[in-house]
């Protein structure tokens with residue numbers, strides 16, 4: 001049976017600005033949000049991010065101007081808090097440079113931080129006069145610290161995750177794809193089959209594709225038309241690399 005969330009259909013990806021679309025999602029309707037929002041940095045996606053030839057990286061990556069980033073972050077996180085179910089949770093990815101804005105947005109929205117996870121990946125950008133960054137922050141936050149989904153799938157679930165970035169040799173990709181393995185781990189810990197998982201900043205659509213593969217419902221937004229189409233293609237693939 002088709003599942004609806006106000007004007008949206010579950011298991012569908014929508015092209016558009018998350019700041020416009022999130023307010024149209026009904027309150028309390030989303031079980032889990034997993035998202036890697038834009039960063040507000042001078043983002044040289046092609047040259048730096050996959051550290052290899054840029055010819056397979058899709059153009060059009062949408063950044064937020066630095067001066068607007070704090071307000072942008074507060075807006076989308078407060079909407080995210082509104083649409084989370086009473087037992088809902090959210091995982092927000094952030095580089096260290098804009099972490100302050102994300103933490104302020106979480107506090108302003110009245111969410112509770114359960115863990116501050118570190119994702120360590122296998123390569124960073126070559127540097128001469130500073131350390132190479134090869135980690136990301138993941139804020140695990142909930143609406144209600146007394147009741148939230150947490151399936152303890154490991155006996156000793158540590159807060160540092162070492163997971164390699166994927167090499168998509170010779171394949172098209174968006175500049176900052178999350179590894180499917182990482183997204184799957186989050187979904188298994190913090191959602192159950194049949195739950196609704198949202199990513200308001202889809203990029204290549206990894207969150208939606210893994211949600212589908214794991215029997216969760218999904219919803220997603222992406223402002224760049226080419227990325228949204230790429231994400232739709234990822235989601236409709238039955239097999240292959242997510």
Ligand SMILES: C[S@@+](CC[C@H](N)C(=O)[O-])C[C@H]1O[C@@H](n2cnc3c(N)ncnc32)[C@H](O)[C@@H]1O
Pocket residue numbers: 016017018019035036037038060061062063174176177178179200201202203204205206207221222223224227
């Ligand atoms: C860091 S990437 C997400 C990467 C994604 N997790 C993946 O695995 O590919 C952030 C995405 O947000 C998109 N974006 C930026 N501003 C947006 C907005 N206002 N609404 C929706 N999407 C936006 C960018 O175009 C970019 O694709």
